[in-house]
Amino acid sequence: MGLLRTILLRLLTTAITLFGVAVIVFFVIRVVPGNPIAMMLPPGATDEDIARLTALYGLDKSIPAQFWIWGAGVLQGDFGTSITARQPVLAMVLARLPATLELSVLALLIAVLVGGAAALTGTRLRQTKVEGGIDIAGGMALSVPDFLWGLLLILAFGVLMPIFHISGRVTPSLDLPFVTNFYLVESLIRLRLDLTLDLLSHMLLPALSLAIPLAAIIAQLLKQSLKETMHLDYVTLARTHGYSEARVIWREALPNALLPTLTLVGVQFTFLIGGTVIIERLFSYEGLGNMAIDAVINRDLPLIQGIVILFAVIFTGVNLVVDLMYAALNPRLRHG
Amino acid sequence: MTYLSVRDLTVRLKDGPALLRSVSLDVAAGEVRGLVGESGAGKSMIGKAILGILPRAVEVVSGQIVLDGVDLLTLPPAERRVRVGATCALIPQDPLTALNPSRRIGPQMTDRLVDILGWSRANAAARVQDLLAEVQIVDPARVLRQYPHELSGGMRQRILIASAFAAEPRLIVADEPTTALDVTVQKQILKLIAGMQARHGTALLFVTHDLGVVSKVCQSLSVLYAGKVVEDAAVRAFFAGPKHPYSAALLAATPKYTDPDAGLQPVPADVIAAVRAEVGHG
Incomplete structure (x- = not known):
């Protein structure tokens, strides 16, 4: 119930x-x-x-x-007709949604992996130079906003060392067999890894720009939370059982330290989705955010309305997912 | 036969004052030794040093902790951890904070048997279920599936006691195991620990500030003041007549239910001054 x-x-x-x-x-x-x-x-x-x-x-x-x-x-499901494109708003918006979702989730994944690894490493090697290095790197990552990271990454990997694409979602000359607009997901399902690689080489820089500040937040918060948990009695008791430090952190401390981090990551993820508007523009990525800017420039009222509503739906959806995950992680909330 | 022998153990805060000064004590196999002293005397610190869970800010300066003939302080950390995990256990002070709130009781109890001692999951599960029955927990199978917040403080302390005995350790450190409990529960828990100890023949280092508890469960005791052992005696001899003036004053300070009008007898200032001078505590 x-x-x-x-x-x-x-x-x-x-x-x-x-x-x-x-x-x-x-x-x-x-x-x-x-x-x-x-x-x-x-x-x-x-x-x-x-x-x-x-x-x-x-x-x-x-x-x-x-x-x-x-x-x-x-x-009735009719969001009107775009003034500039003269097409139904709903269809236009839904066609762009997968691109933005894939970019946001990829960025979130990178942030969680990098931030989580940094937090765990910092906890394992606490009070050493490594932890100090992680703190400094985190502070730097956090004090630069996502769009500046975007520009820096374009300069570094698009201009100085051109190893990644800095524009678009996929190389236009490629023949795409996709039936949905979830290109990345579909390329994985169809095992077209050549397309996956091409997509990733387009998505990596914008995703990194979005992920770097979030990774820093996750690293700092989770590490703080882990360090507090490491002092608790049940962790000390687990140490007497003969477990390694890594196992004590992973099995005893991490599940409890995740809770406060999770709440914040939910909020920050919605900020990240907001950040896609500028980042998609910067990388000419064909997602919702890029479309939003065009819609505002052209005063395409129905399209603006449709995009804003869709963003609102995404934000509330993210919050719901966070709440459900919180309940799943915390047994005290499950028996309410 | 001596199972645990602590020799001249000195422990201090890193670049700070000494917390234990040249502490020596022995626990024979199957013996129950009380470790008494006032707050801050270093009672718990000895237990922590033995189990290898000293806080990071604390370091061992010198001494030996010989467990079953092996000096733990000379072992590599990983080997020491596993050896202690396989042969020693801790009954913690506060049952409300000593169980992991996000894990079920079952895995918390069986993990050590499976991961450190290499038992099969089924054997470990059967073993902890038997132990829960032994500490008089009703419906052990159900409790093993529950989370700590679903259980009372007394139940959790019983679980922690059962858990301490699970790997059939040779030595258990009980760190004020009844202090955090309701007075009515204290007595039952004490009886339970004494009974389990007798049945399993485990050596027990019983840290407490309560001499009444010592007289009930221990065979020998060490009295600590400011990180130094001031008296080491058999329980019977101690209660017949403590040798050290501080121990005598400590014993006199214990309130007696048989004489409610006597009032409290604090340790006299001259005794404190003398013992301070003796242990070299400023």
Whole structure:
């Protein structure tokens, strides 16, 4: 009952959150300066042309009336038509979503592996020069934002030592057999490792830019948490059992030290997804974030709305997953 | 036959004051030795030094810890760890913090038997189930699947005692095992430890500040003051008449239920001054 109740309750609050996000984004992008109609018409269009086009897109109606029309459509799965691309928003957005998801999850994976390894190594070799080195590296990684890492990586591995691609998602001349837009996942499933490599060599630098600051946060927090756990009685008792230091850290301390880290990683992961907007632009990566910037530049109102709502759905989804993992890791929460 | 022999053990904070000063004590196979003294006298530090769990800020300066004829301090760390794990055990002070909150009781108890002593999982599981029954836990099979937070403090201390005896160790260090417990539970736990010790014939180093406990379960005792052993005696002789003035004052300070009106007898200041001068403690 506990789990189902948690999920149902969460879905309800998610619905309320999404409604709030929809209201805010809808009104804000209509209040700020900039007019999509002006962007579409050539110079010298008559007032009559402007009025006709405005009416065609329903922009002559009051903002609440527009919201009502759009909202009713959304509830039926119709997010409207993109003004610039003249295609359904939902299809456009869903087509771009896999690219961003793959990039974000790859970045998260790198951050967890690198940050986790650094934390475990720092704990194993605590109070040595190695731990000091990890702390310094972490501090440096954290004090540079993701987009600056992006520029630095482009300079290092795209210009000075051109070993990775710095633009796009996949080499355009390649023949892609994919039926979904989850290229990376599908290339693995189809065992087309040549394509996997090409994809990774495009994704590695943007993923690293996103992962470096998060890896540093994970390393610092998990190491701190591990060090505190290492002083607890049950860890001391386990030491008397004859286990090696590595095993004591891995089996006794780590499961308990993970809990506080997990909460923070959830929050930070949503920041990372937010970071994809700039990073995708920097690397001309064809994901949601890149599309979002184009949509804002062109004042493509329905597309902006669709993208923002989708980002909100992703964020609440991540939070739900974190809560469920927390319950799975902490037996005290399982019997509530 | 002496099983554990601590010789001139000196332990100090790194670049700090000495915590144990040339401590010597013997525990014969199957013997129960009490280790008494006031807070900060270094009682627990001796147990920690034997088991190799001294805090990182503490270092052994000199001395020997001879276990079954082998000086532990001369062994490589990994060998020492496994040897201690296979032959010694600890009954910790606080049962509420001594079990891993995210692991089930079963694996916490059987891991050592399987990973260090090389038992099969099935044998280890059967063994700990028997032990839980021996410490009078109802429905051991169920308890093995439970998490620590589902059990009471008294139950957890019983589990920790069973766990200490699981590998059939030759020496157990009991570090104030009843201090954190309710007074009504204390007595049962004490009886349980004494009974288990007698049945298994394990040598026991019983760290406590309670002389009443010593008189009930121990055969010999060492009295510590400021990291130094001031008296080493058989229990019967000690309670008949302690030799050292500090021990005598400590014994006199123990409240007696038979004479509730006597009031508390603190250790007199001149005795403290004398013992301080003797152990060289500023």
